[in-house]
Amino acid sequence: MRRYLPSQKWRDLGIMAVFLLLMWIPAAEFEAFEWLHSFTRAHETWELDEVILLVLLLPLPLAWYAVRRAREATRLSQRALESERDLSHVRKIDSLGTLAGGLAHELNNQLQPLVGLSELLEAETPQEDPRRRKVELIYAGSLKARESVDRVLRFARREAAGFVVHDTSEAMRSMVELMRLSCPTTVQMTVSLADDLPPLGMAWADVESIAMNLFSNAVAAMDGSPGQLDIRLHPPSGPNPNGHAAVLTVSDTGPGISEAQQQRIFDPYFTTKPLGAGTGLGLWQVQTLLHAAGGRIEVQSELGRGTEMQVWLPAAGAGQSAQHVAEVR
Ligand SMILES: Nc1ncnc2c1ncn2[C@@H]1O[C@H](COP(=O)(O)OP(=O)(O)O)[C@@H](O)[C@H]1O
Ligand SMILES: [Mg+2]
Known part of the structure; x- marks a missing residue:
């Protein structure tokens, strides 16, 4: 103009x-x-x-x-x-993503010998060797590093590469245990998980990242004061034209989000937290991951009453459900 x-x-x-x-x-x-x-x-x-x-x-x-x-x-x-x-600004973020992707790729290559050789070393070190424990730690650490790098790579590529379809209910149960550990004692946490949920059309690491983002936002919203946090994972109850597999609901009794701010919370770098406490990238990442995988997120919030975030998780396509991985941390 x-x-x-x-x-x-x-x-x-x-x-x-x-x-x-x-x-x-x-x-x-x-x-x-x-x-x-x-x-x-x-x-x-x-x-x-x-x-x-x-x-x-x-x-x-x-x-x-x-x-x-x-x-x-x-x-x-x-x-x-x-x-x-x-x-x-958005273009800058986009190029940042490309940069992170390139860096992750490089790191991934450099980690290969570390992972391979420490695995070999572990196999060669007898159980009674006093150095065995150290070698095990190096191997476990290198695996963890590779996993983190993988996550960045997947995010940068905007695709849920390497679909890992878990026993959804079981995986969610162990994630919720993690949340309980980091939930402040002032917050009363209730959980309701449906059994036998169908496999999800998203890498579990991404589901974890979405759930953790919503959880930490809810805890931060209550800001040390007494409150209630509900986590639910259930099959969609109403009409489900897009065939979503499950709905994850995280609700809190925090201060709520004003109508005006609801328009902006998914924008990158939008945060109401002080410098150093928030990046404003959490909900943006949640939305990006969901859009890439065919899911969606909805916000319901009322000032003074609280906030409810509902996440529609995509179902695994045909063929993916055959791959069943029981590895749950
Ligand atoms: N459960 C919630 N209750 C109140 N406000 C929230 C909630 N979740 C998100 N918000 C608002 O949305 C903003 C953006 O969230 P997010 O993208 O996760 O970034 P960050 O947590 O780094 O601020 C937060 O700063 C906060 O103002
Ligand atoms: Mg956040």
Whole structure:
């Protein structure tokens, strides 16, 4: 959009002044004021200077209108500038993702010998060797590092690569145990998990990341004061046109989110937390992961009452459900 520059504003006002002057000259030349004077004189008792004043006042509404339009144009151009800035911000985040992806790829390659050789070393070290424990720790550490790098790679590629379909209910149960450990004692946590949930069409690491984000936001919202946190994982109860496998609900009795903020919480870098406490990337990541996998998230919140986040998790496509991995941390 073209901007309305201050110089253009002055140009337009100048044009108007010249126009008024041009109107004035013929009016004076053809004695329009005198004519108007005698005309009004015939009907009323106006003086000549009153008529001149009246003619001079006429352009005022015009000038007022022009100034208003100029202001409106300035506002519009400012808004355009802001959305341009937002766009470049998003582009920066996108390139950051590419950068992280490249770095993760590099790290993945560099981790290969570490993982392979420490596994070999572990196999070669007898149980009674006092160094055995250290070797085991190195091997376990390298596996963990590779897993973290994998997660970044998957996120950067925006795809749920390497679908790992777990026993959903069982995996969720062990994740909830982790949450209980990190839940403050001021918060009363209730959990309701359905049995025999179908396999999910998402890597479990991503489901974990979504659930943990919602959990930590809910705990942070209650901010040390007593409250209630409910976690539910159930099959969709109402109409389910997109065939989602399960609905994860995380609700809290925190302060809630205003309507205006609800529009922004999924924006990258939107946070109401102090510097260092929040990044504003949590819900953005949740939404990105869900969009990539065919899920969705909905917010229901009321100021002073609390917040409920509902996540529709996609079902595994045909063929994926055959792959069943029981490895649950
Ligand atoms: N359960 C919740 N209750 C109240 N506000 C929330 C809740 N979840 C998210 N928010 C709001 O959304 C913002 C963005 O959340 P998020 O993207 O996770 O970033 P962060 O947690 O780093 O601030 C938070 O700063 C907070 O204002
Ligand atoms: Mg967060």
